Every structure is written in C-alpha cells, then in structure tokens.
Amino acid sequence: MHGRIRPLLFQHWKEKDKDLLVYETVPEGVSYHEMLKKSKYCICPSGHEVASPRIAEAIYAECVPVLISQHYVLPFSDVLNWESFSV
Structure with missing residues (x-):
C-alpha cells in the first residue's frame, strides 16, 4: 500500500x-x-512508481482498467x- x-x-x-x-x-x-479474469473492471491506482503493472495485468485478463492517477x-x-478500452 503505497502512494497517496x-x-x-x-x-x-x-x-x-x-x-x-x-x-x-x-x-x-x-x-x-483468476480474480482479475472474473472482474469486469480493475482498479489501477498509481503508487510511487511511474507505472503500475496492474494496468498490463488488467488488459491481459480482459478486464477494463480503471485508471486513477494524475x-x-x-x-x-x-x-x-486508451479512451476506447479504459476508464
């Protein structure tokens, strides 16, 4: 649990x-x-790093990435x- x-x-x-x-x-x-594969939307919040592996993991699992970042x-x-397959 890192980032704001x-x-x-x-x-x-x-x-x-x-x-x-x-x-x-x-x-x-x-x-x-398996949890990602069963999900429709996957929250991908930013952390301290520049990129989150959750974005790629969500796409791979055919889950709509919900991007929370500034x-x-x-x-x-x-x-x-990105607007065509993410929120």
Whole structure:
C-alpha cells in the first residue's frame, strides 16, 4: 500500500460493498490472476512508481482498467487509444 491514492481507496471501499473486492493482500487460496479474469473492471491506482503493472495485468485478463492517477502518460499512448478500452 503505497502512494497517496491507495490508502484512500481502502478507507472508502474496504469491506463496504460485497460486489467490490478490495484487499490489502490477496487472501490465501485466492488466485490474483483468476480474480482479475472474473472482474469486469480493475482498479489501477498509481503508487510511487511511474507505472503500475496492474494496468498490463488488467488488459491481459480482459478486464477494463480503471485508471486513477494524475499527470500520468499512459504507455504506448502514441499508438493506443486508451479512451476506447479504459476508464
């Protein structure tokens, strides 16, 4: 849990909506990648790094990336129309 956005997400959503799964760590016995594949939308908050691997993981899992960041240049933005497959 790093960056300014993630603690706010946990405070707002953790254990408050049964349809929105928010974990600090993935529970034992739960596959992170299978959880992504079952999801329609995947929250991809920024952290301290320039890029988050969650964006690529969401796309790979055919999950709509929900990008929460400020002043972030999306990867391959010169060839990808991010507005067509992300929120």
